[in-house]
Structure formats: structure tokens, C-alpha cells
Amino acid sequence: xxxxxxxxxxxxxxxxxxxxxxxxxxxxxxxxxxxxxxxxxxxxxxxxxxxxxxxxxxxxxxxxxxxxxxxxxxxxxxxxxxxxxxxxxxxxxxxxxxxxxxxxxxxxxxxxxxxxxxxxxxxxxxxxxxxxxxxxxxxxxxxxxxxxxxxxxxxxxxxxxxxxxxxxx
Amino acid sequence: xxxxxxxxxxxxxxxxxxxxxxxxxxxxxxxxxxxxxxxxxxxxxxxxxxxxxxxxxxxxxxxxxxxxxxxxxxxxxxxxxxxxxxxxxxxxxxxxxxxxxxxxxxxxxxxxxxxxxxxxxxxxxxxxxxxxxxxxxxxxxxxxxxxxxxxxxxxxxxxxxxxxxxxxxxxxxxxxxxxxxxxxxxxxxxxxxxxxxxxxxxxxxxxxxxxxxxxxxxxxxxxxxxxxxxxxxxxxxxxxxxxxxxxxxxxxxxxxxxxxxxxxxxxxxxxxx
Numbered sequence: 001x002x003x004x005x006x007x008x009x010x011x012x013x014x015x016x017x018x019x020x021x022x023x024x025x026x027x028x029x030x031x032x033x034x035x036x037x038x039x040x041x042x043x044x045x046x047x048x049x050x051x052x053x054x055x056x057x058x059x060x061x062x063x064x065x066x067x068x069x070x071x072x073x074x075x076x077x078x079x080x081x082x083x084x085x086x087x088x089x090x091x092x093x094x095x096x097x098x099x100x101x102x103x104x105x106x107x108x109x110x111x112x113x114x115x116x117x118x119x120x121x122x123x124x125x126x127x128x129x130x131x132x133x134x135x136x137x138x139x140x141x142x143x144x145x146x147x148x149x150x151x152x153x154x155x156x157x158x159x160x161x162x163x164x165x166x167x168x169x
Numbered sequence: 170x171x172x173x174x175x176x177x178x179x180x181x182x183x184x185x186x187x188x189x190x191x192x193x194x195x196x197x198x199x200x201x202x203x204x205x206x207x208x209x210x211x212x213x214x215x216x217x218x219x220x221x222x223x224x225x226x227x228x229x230x231x232x233x234x235x236x237x238x239x240x241x242x243x244x245x246x247x248x249x250x251x252x253x254x255x256x257x258x259x260x261x262x263x264x265x266x267x268x269x270x271x272x273x274x275x276x277x278x279x280x281x282x283x284x285x286x287x288x289x290x291x292x293x294x295x296x297x298x299x300x301x302x303x304x305x306x307x308x309x310x311x312x313x314x315x316x317x318x319x320x321x322x323x324x325x326x327x328x329x330x331x332x333x334x335x336x337x338x339x340x341x342x343x344x345x346x347x348x349x350x351x352x353x354x355x356x357x358x359x360x361x362x363x364x365x366x367x368x369x370x371x372x373x374x375x376x377x378x379x380x381x382x383x384x385x386x387x388x389x390x391x392x393x394x395x396x397x398x399x400x401x402x403x404x405x406x407x408x409x410x411x412x413x414x415x416x417x418x419x420x421x422x423x424x425x426x427x428x429x430x431x432x433x434x435x436x437x438x439x440x441x442x
Contacts, residue, residue, distance in 0.1 A: 018279035018290065023416060030284060064281050065288035065316055065324050109284075116285060122331040123285070124354035131355075132284050 002048050005158060006041075006055055013037050014059040029135025031143055032105060034060055038075050039104045040148040042082040043092060044155050053079035066112075067119045074111035078104040094145060101144035105137040256420050259308035264422065270385070271426040273297055275305075277418050278322070287330040287352065289313070291421065294321045302383075302429035306422050309412035310389030311335065311377060315423065323423075327415055328390065329356055336380040337390055339363070339373050347378050350390050350409055358391055358409035365405055369396050375409055382430025 013033045021031050034056045042049025057072025064071060082100045086092070109128070117123045182188040257274075264272050275297075279290035293299050295318045303315045305325045313333065316326040326333055334351040337360060346367030348360045360375060373393040379386030391411040398405040 014282065015279075017282050022280035022282060022284075025416070032284075034282070060282040063279055063290060064283045064286060065326055065330070066281070066283045066286050071283060112283060112285060121286075122354055127355050128285055136284060 002051060005154065006048075006052055009154075010034060010037065010052065010056045010059055014056070014063060017060065018063040026139070027135040028131040029133075029137075029139055031139045032108075032136060033147070035075060035078065035104065035108055036101065036140055036144050036147040037151065038079055039082050039100055040097075040144065040151045042079040043086050043097060043100060043148065044152060045159075046083040046086070049079040049083060050076055066121075067115060070112060070115040070119070073115060074108040077111045078108035081107050097144055097148055098141045101140045102137050105140045106133055109133040109136070253420065256308065260420060260422055263306065263308045270424045272422040273299055273425045274420060274422055275299070275323070276420055285331075285354070287327040287333075287356070287415065288316065289325040289327060289415075289418065289421075291323045291325060291423070292321070293423065294319045294323050296320045298425050299323045299423050300425075300428075304384050304388070304424045304427055304429075306388060306424060307413050307418060307420075310391070311384065312413060312415070312418065312421055314383070314429070325421070328352060328411070329358055329415055335384055335390060336378045337375050338378040339367065339369050339375055339393070341373060342367050342369055347380065348404075348407075350375060358411055360393070360407040360409050361404060363405045363407065365398070365400075365403070367405070369393060369405065369407055371395060375407075384429075385424065385427050 017033050021033055024030055038049065038053045038056045041052040053075035054072050057075035058069070060071040060075075061068050082104050085100050085103060086096060106129075109132070113123050113125055113128055182191075260272075260274065264270070273293055275291035275293035277289050278292045281288040289312075291299070291305075299315055299318055301315050301318050305312045305314060311328055313325045313327040313330070315323050317324040328335055328350065329352040331352050331354045334349050336347065337350045338345065338347045339360075344367065346363050346369060348363035350358055350360050353359055363369060371393050375390045375393060377384040377386055377388045377390060389412065391409040394408045394410045396405060396407045
């Protein structure tokens with residue numbers, strides 16, 4: 001069942017990311033729809049979050065000139081971190097979800113930069129964090145709630161109510 | 170009998186013309202009353218008929234709104250087509266100016282999903298003759314080179330990608346000066362390894378030199394914006410402003426008759442003891 005939901009959704013999100021969202025840059029940052037979907041599903045079903053992360057990352061890598069698998073690794077790390085944060089904080093409170101988007105973006109970008117550096121690409125970490133990661137994290141924090149809400153409704157419609165009710169304190 | 174006599178009398182009066190003033194006196198108030206009755210009737214009629222007219226108006230309004238929306242969509246499409254035509258016309262002009270090259274036109278269908286990399290995805294691949302290493306240009310000059318190819322698509326590494334480097338020369342420099350244009354993580358273009366004795370100033374055009382075999386010569390890369398020269402350093406550097414805004418590229422040309430020269434074996438031989 002996970003594949004039936006994950007593959008078409010992540011494919012659509014990846015295409016949207018490449019064809020539309022990558023073009024819309026505000027202050028150097030852009031919305032990371034695939035990452036937001038991965039993080040949202042990691043909150044809804046932590047055990048499947050890693051599968052979504054790997055799948056979303058590989059699909060993103062297909063439309064990237066970077067090292068293949070790099071985005072997948074970055075997303076998996078972000079998904080693991082999301083699971084850890086959610087487990088230690090107050091369930092699915094909106095603030096927790098927003099914090100997960102913020103930290104997930106920073107973690108995935110840091111992992112991506114590290115992988116680019118390891119593979120011999122020139123990286124300016126200070127510039128990247130200030131002018132790409134920070135605005136992207138802002139947008140992702142802003143937009144994770146609608147993405148999470150949509151995926152939560154999809155989860156409810158296809159797989160039943162999540163184990164912990166949405167936006168629970 | 171009296172009524173008959175009165176009627177005959179009235180007829181005689183009318184015939185003789187004496188009745189008209191009297192008729193006017195009687196009719197004037199009647200017409201006033203008639204007018205007000207008639208007006209009231211029309212008002213009532215209009216009021217009763219209004220819902221039907223309102224429905225008609227609403228229908229007409231909806232129809233007109235639909236037509237306006239359709240026309241607006243046509244205007245948008247025509248504007249888009251005009252813009253594309255302008256780009257194609259400029260590309261055609263560029264291709265005519267350099268008749269020694271053969272081109273494959275391709276549309277930009279996507280951009281790199283990694284925010285730290287600068288690649289484009291084109292809708293033409295090996296099925297159309299696109300090969301790895303082929304230079305990609307716009308009407309304004311060099312854009313990048315093909316880095317990956319599939320049957321129906323290809324990826325272009327833009328010249329502003331941090332891993333991109335292009336051998337370049339400064340037009341009009343005396344003595345002739347060459348350097349390497351490379352992309353910066355900040356998205357800027359930098360010209361490096363320019364000898365100290367070269368005269369270089371803001372506004373100079375920078376073109377491909379053809380050295381290294383990676384790109385054909387004399388393709389415009391950009392314009393010098395600022396020069397950084399220090400006597401303590403071996404080379405001078407410059408910031409280059411490309412003519413293109415790489416975020417708005419839509420249609421590009423792949424130079425298909427240029428085969429990049431692979432000099433890596435020569436480099437490895439030279440570096441081996």
C-alpha cells in the first residue's frame with residue numbers, strides 16, 4: 001500500500017519541484033515540497049518515513065546534476081531526525097511540526113553540502129547556509145502545515161486514522 | 170327621447186367644430202389620470218417582468234464573463250507565443266551569425282532539485298543527436314554544456330555552476346589575455362588566472378578561447394564588471410556578468426557538430442612520473 005501512495009505522490013512532487021518550485025526563488029530560497037512530504041509522512045508513520053525519504057531522494061537525484069544518491073542520504077538523515085524530534089517532544093503539535101520542518105531543512109541541506117564537498121565540488125557553507133538554507137527553512141516552516149494536513153487527510157482516507165490524533169498536545 | 174336629442178345635438182356640435190374646445194377641457198384631466206394609470210401599469214409590469222430580465226442579464230453576464238476569460242486566455246497564449254517567437258527569432262539570428270555550427274533546439278523543462286547546484290533539464294536527448302559534452306548556447310551567448318544524456322532528455326551544467334570552468338579570452342585586451350571563467354558557489358562568474366600584464370577593464374567582453382577543446386572559440390560568455398588586481402599576486406581576477414538571466418531561460422540551442430576533445434589521458438600522462 002505504501003508504494004501505491006508514495007510513488008505517484010513523490011513523483012508528482014518531484015516534477016513540480018523541478019519544473020515550477022525550483023524556479024520560484026525568494027531571497028535565494030525555495031520551497032522543498034518533496035522534503036516537506038517526506039518529513040510529514042515521517043511524522044505520520046515514522047516506520048515508513050525512511051522509505052519515503054529514500055524514494056523521494058532518489059527521484060530528486062534523477063533530476064539533479066549532483067552525485068546520485070546524495071539527496072536520498074540527506075532526506076534519510078532528515079527523516080531520522082524528524083522521528084527523533086517527534087518522539088521526544090509533544091506528539092503532533094503544530095509547533096513541533098514546524099520545528100521539524102525547520103530542523104529537517106537545515107539537516108538535509110547540511111548533509112547535502114557535506115556530500116557535495118566529499119565528492120569534490122566547491123562548497124561555500126557560510127554563503128549556502130545564509131542565502132539558501134535560511135530562506136528555504138523559513139518557507140518550509142511556513143508551508144509544512146498545509147502539506148502535513150493534506151497528507152494526514154490522505155492517510156485518514158486510505159490507511160485510517162493515524163495512531164496519534166493530529167495536532168495533539 | 171331626451172337622450173336622442175342630446176346625442177344629435179352633440180353630433181351637430183362636433184360637426185360644426187364647436188365641440189373641440191369643450192372636448193379639450195374634459196380630456197385634459199382625463200389624460201393626466203390616464204398617464205398616471207399607464208405609468209403605474211408599466212411600473213408594475215416592469216416589476217413583474219424584472220426577475221426574468223435579471224435572469225437573462227445574469228445569463229448574459231455569465232456568458233460575457235466566459236468570453237472575457239476565454240479572450241484573456243487567448244491573450245496570455247498569444248503573449249507567450251510572441252515571447253517564444255522573439256526568443257526563436259533571436260536564436261535564429263544567433264545561428265545565422267555562426268553558420269559553421271549546427272544546432273539542436275531544446276526547451277528547458279526543469280531545473281536542478283538540489284538548491285546548491287545549477288543544472289537545467291532539456292527536452293532533447295540522444296534520440297535527437299544530443300551528446301555529452303556538447304556546448305549549449307542562447308541568443309546571448311554561452312549557457313553551459315551537456316553533462317548527462319538520456320534518450321529523450323539531457324542535463325546542462327550551467328557555466329555558473331560551482332564545478333564549471335571555461336577557458337576564456339578577453340576581447341580587445343592588449344597583449345591578448347586569457348583566463349578561466351568559473352562558477353562560484355554564490356552564483357557569480359569569476360575570471361581567474363589572467364596574467365598581471367594584461368590590460369582588463371570593466372565593460373570588456375569575455376569569450377570562449379577554444380583552448381582545452383571543451384568549447385568552440387569566440388562564444389560570448391559575459392562582460393567584465395570589476396577587476397581585482399594586486400601586485401603581490403601572480404594573476405588578476407575579474408567578476409563577469411553573463412548576458413543571460415539563467416533563471417528565465419526557456420529555449421536553448423545545443424551545438425551538435427562540436428565534439429569536445431578529451432584531454433584527460435594527456436593530463437594523466439603529464440602528471441605521471
